[in-house]
Every structure is written in C-alpha cells, then in structure tokens.
Amino acid sequence: MMNLYERLKSYSELDYYPFHMPGHKRSKENHFINPFCLDITEIDNFDNLHHSEGILLEAQKRAAHLYQSKESYFIINGSTAGLLSAISACTSKGGSILMARNCHKAVYNAVFLNELKNIYTYPQNTDKYCVNGGLNPEKVKQLLISNQNIQAVVITSPTYDGIVSNVKEIANIVHKYNIPLIVDEAHGAHFGFHSYFPENAIKNGADIVIHSLHKTLPSLTQTALIHVNGTIVDRDRLRRYLSIYQTSSPSYLLMASIDSCINLLQTEGKDLFDNYVKKLNQFREEMSVLTKLKLLDDSVLGKYDIYDLDRSKLIISTKNTDITGKELYNRLLEKYHLQMEMATSNYVLGMTSVMDTEIGYERLKSALIEIDKTCNYVENNEKINLNLEAKICYTITESLKRTTKEHSLNDSIGKVSGEYVYLYPPGIPLIAPGEEITYELIIEINKYKKMGLTIEGMKDITNNKIQILT
Numbered sequence: 001m002m003n004l005y006e007r008l009k010s011y012s013e014l015d016y017y018p019f020h021m022p023g024h025k026r027s028k029e030n031h032f033i034n035p036f037c038l039d040i041t042e043i044d045n046f047d048n049l050h051h052s053e054g055i056l057l058e059a060q061k062r063a064a065h066l067y068q069s070k071e072s073y074f075i076i077n078g079s080t081a082g083l084l085s086a087i088s089a090c091t092s093k094g095g096s097i098l099m100a101r102n103c104h105k106a107v108y109n110a111v112f113l114n115e116l117k118n119i120y121t122y123p124q125n126t127d128k129y130c131v132n133g134g135l136n137p138e139k140v141k142q143l144l145i146s147n148q149n150i151q152a153v154v155i156t157s158p159t160y161d162g163i164v165s166n167v168k169e170i171a172n173i174v175h176k177y178n179i180p181l182i183v184d185e186a187h188g189a190h191f192g193f194h195s196y197f198p199e200n201a202i203k204n205g206a207d208i209v210i211h212s213l214h215k216t217l218p219s220l221t222q223t224a225l226i227h228v229n230g231t232i233v234d235r236d237r238l239r240r241y242l243s244i245y246q247t248s249s250p251s252y253l254l255m256a257s258i259d260s261c262i263n264l265l266q267t268e269g270k271d272l273f274d275n276y277v278k279k280l281n282q283f284r285e286e287m288s289v290l291t292k293l294k295l296l297d298d299s300v301l302g303k304y305d306i307y308d309l310d311r312s313k314l315i316i317s318t319k320n321t322d323i324t325g326k327e328l329y330n331r332l333l334e335k336y337h338l339q340m341e342m343a344t345s346n347y348v349l350g351m352t353s354v355m356d357t358e359i360g361y362e363r364l365k366s367a368l369i370e371i372d373k374t375c376n377y378v379e380n381n382e383k384i385n386l387n388l389e390a391k392i393c394y395t396i397t398e399s400l401k402r403t404t405k406e407h408s409l410n411d412s413i414g415k416v417s418g419e420y421v422y423l424y425p426p427g428i429p430l431i432a433p434g435e436e437i438t439y440e441l442i443i444e445i446n447k448y449k450k451m452g453l454t455i456e457g458m459k460d461i462t463n464n465k466i467q468i469l470t
Contacts, residue, residue: 090152
C-alpha cells in the first residue's frame with residue numbers, strides 16, 4: 001500500500017485535470033524549489049508572524065495595499081482561523097450574533113466557543129438551479145430592529161456557488177447600529193482585479209473581510225488573509241485572537257506562498273486576469289450549445305436577491321434531465337478524467353482560476369457537449385429546500401454541553417438534535433445542535449443519502465441514526 005506522499009506523487013503524474021481548489025491548479029509554472037529548503041522557524045532576519053516588525057510586516061502591508069484595506073494579516077490556518085478570530089473579537093461571551101444560515105461551519109464553531117445566541121437570516125431558494133440565492137438587506141434590517149442586543153453580523157458572499165449579495169447595502173444598514181459587518185469572502189479573493197468580477201467586500205464597506213487565497217488564486221492550501229477597516233473593530237483584540245487561533249509555529253513556506261501570490265498580482269495581475277477573462281468568456285459562449293445541461297449565467301441577476309455573480313464558478317445544472325449532479329460528476333471523473341469541485345443532487349460545481357489552461361477548458365467543453373447529447377429531457381418540478389427554517393430550542397453551546405443518546409433518524413420527528421448534519425462540501429448545516437428535527441429535514445437527508453451525496457456530522461457513519469438531547 002502506498003503512503004500519502006507516494007499516492008500524491010503518483011496522482012500528480014496522471015492526466016486528471018483540476019476544476020477544483022487550490023487555485024494554483026498544481027501548475028508546473030510555479031517556481032518554488034524543494035519545500036524542505038524553505039522550511040524554517042523564527043530565526044534571525046525572518047521576523048515573527050505574531051509580533052511582526054520586519055519582513056513579515058512589510059509583506060502584510062503589501063497585501064493591504066493591493067486590496068486597498070487599512071490593515072491585512074496573513075493567515076496560515078485557513079479562513080477558519082480568520083472567522084474564529086473575527087467573531088471572537090467582535091462579540092462578548094454570551095452575546096448575540098446575526099448570521100446567515102448558509103455560513104460555513106467555522107462560524108457555528110465560533111458561536112459555540114463564545115457561547116453566543118445565534119439569530120439567522122436566510123438566503124432565498126432558487127427554483128431553476130437549486131442553489132442558495134442572496135440575502136435580503138431589508139430582512140437584515142428587520143432582524144436588527146427586533147434584536148437590539150446583536151453585537152455583530154456575519155454573512156457569506158460570495159457563496160460556494162458564486163452567489164453575491166448586496167454587501168454595500170447590508171453594510172450601510174448594519175453600520176447604523178454601530179456594529180461590525182464580517183464578510184466571509186473566502187471564495188472571492190479574486191474579486192476587484194477585473195471588472196468581469198464583482199467588487200470585493202472591502203470596497204463595499206465591510207469591517208472585516210476574510211479571503212482564502214488558496215481557493216481561487218495561486219497560493220498553497222491553508223493560506224488566507226484577513227482585512228480590517230473602519231473604526232468599529234478593536235484591532236488589538238483581533239490581533240490577540242489571531243495569535244490564539246493560529247499556530248505558534250507558522251509555516252514560512254505558507255507565508256512565502258502568500259507573499260509570492262501578492263507579488264504576482266502586483267506585477268502580472270492585469271495580464272493574468274485579462275487572459276483569464278478571455279478564456280472564461282469563450283468557454284461560457286461555447287456552452288450555449290448545450291440543450292439539456294445548463295450553465296448558471298447572468299439570467300439569475302436581480303432574482304432571488306442575487307445582486308451579482310462570480311462567473312469564475314461553473315455551475316452545471318442537471319435539472320430536468322435523466323441524470324443527477326452526482327452522476328454527471330462521476331462521468332466527468334471516470335471517463336474524462338476531469339476532477340470537479342463538488343456535486344449536489346442537481347448540479348456540479350467546477351472552480352476556475354487564473355492558472356487554468358485552454359486545454360483544460362477544451363477538455364471540459366468537449367466532455368459536456370458529448371454528455372449533453374446522451375441526456376434526455378425529463379420534467380422535474382421537485383423543489384429542493386436548501387434552507388429549512390430552524391426551530392431553535394437551545395443554543396448551540398447549551399446543546400453541546402448536554403448528554404445525548406442515539407436515536408433512529410426516521411423516528412426522530414419532534415426530538416432535539418444533539419449534533420450537526422451537513423453536506424460536505426461546503427459544510428453548511430442542515431441542522432445544528434439544539435434545533436428540532438422535522439419531517440422535512442428527514443426527507444431531505446434521506447434524499448441526499450439516496451443520491452450518494454456526502455453527509456457528515458452524524459456520529460453514526462451510516463447516517464441512519466442521530467444523536468438527540470436527553
């Protein structure tokens with residue numbers, strides 16, 4: 001049996017093309033030498049991430065300048081560390097937070113660690129493509145009016161699927177209450193570098209913005225940035241939590257990857273993005289020949305509270321065909337050696353970046369056209385409810401501190417969940433601890449199981465039993 005290194009090395013020599021993160025796409029054009037040669041600790045002349053005053057301070061200033069942020073900090077524990085630090089810095093123990101229901105599980109973990117009361121705002125469901133829509137600014141306003149003790153607002157924009165909410169309007173509303181807006185823009189680190197893509201949340205007035213460089217830009221996995229603006233956020237407090245949630249032995253290889261990515265964008269960004277947009281546009285135009293499979297496009301703008309769209313994300317819908325998203329995913333992988341990012345019941349997601357090649361796009365185009373010809377039209381009016389409204393009985397912290405017992409999922413209507421259940425990726429809970437288990441939830445979970453989608457969070461690996469509060 002091969003060890004992990006041997007398997008990675010073997011895989012790298014195969015012809016599988018990556019329409020998934022990380023954004024460097026395993027390109028051989030990256031010129032890093034043997035990583036072991038670069039792996040050091042905090043020795044003389046190389047600064048200290050947790051007390052930067054030399055080369056790392058200057059590197060972080062370059063990042064802030066590039067993104068037009070007041071201050072930016074390197075993160076080598078991924079956006080997860082950024083979200084945990086941001087929420088901890090902006091709330092007090094036992095306080096309240098307004099959060100989008102489709103936030104990443106890291107936000108839920110921050111709620112648990114800080115013993116917060118969570119209040120949800122829900123994105124709209126979209127009928128045609130079965131993806132989460134945007135967030136309604138007016139609903140955010142109404143929740144702030146009716147919950148005067150909210151200490152921070154956290155939203156995800158863009159979503160994993162590339163849906164962008166009206167961050168500017170939400171920021172204006174939130175700031176009237178003198179509280180910070182935290183935007184998980186992990187999937188939007190490439191925003192703002194070309195007019196083809198949306199403006200980033202920094203420009204749109206968010207107080208804290210978290211970017212995963214590795215998701216959509218040429219940088220190593222786990223690399224991220226956190227940006228802070230305005231005067232509402234206590235920056236000393238934020239820095240303190242960054243030092244808590246990040247390792248005390250930060251990888252210089254990862255930090256060098258961040259700095260190299262920033263330098264690449266500063267020196268070659270315009271040409272890279274011009275070429276990127278040209279290839280993306282051409283691919284999207286060529287996909288207009290599809291008659292059964294559909295590519296999510298600008299026709300959704302202005303509907304379902306979708307303010308803008310990240311066109312780097314390729315959402316290929318299988319709705320109204322005789323194949324599922326999972327079946328399309330498997331075909332692309334097994335026959336065409338195209339590794340996509342994820343699959344749901346009704347679509348496949350492909351992620352692109354400035355490092356994608358014309359050959360990669362051509363392979364995907366040819367595969368989709370060939371598969372499209374084999375698909376049959378099947379009318380499908382089934383509605384997928386991605387955001388079942390939570391019936392909160394206890395806070396997440398209260399629930400995770402209580403004892404639980406195993407119970408048959410199908411016989412658990414009316415019981416209170418003692419664990420998370422979520423599809424992964426992207427890691428957005430279908431139910432969180434402390435919420436009532438409903439008939440609709442059980443139907444959705446069983447539907448996803450039947451489709452072969454990955455369900456995580458449940459202690460029972462068969463996903464037939466769920467932990468309930470006693």
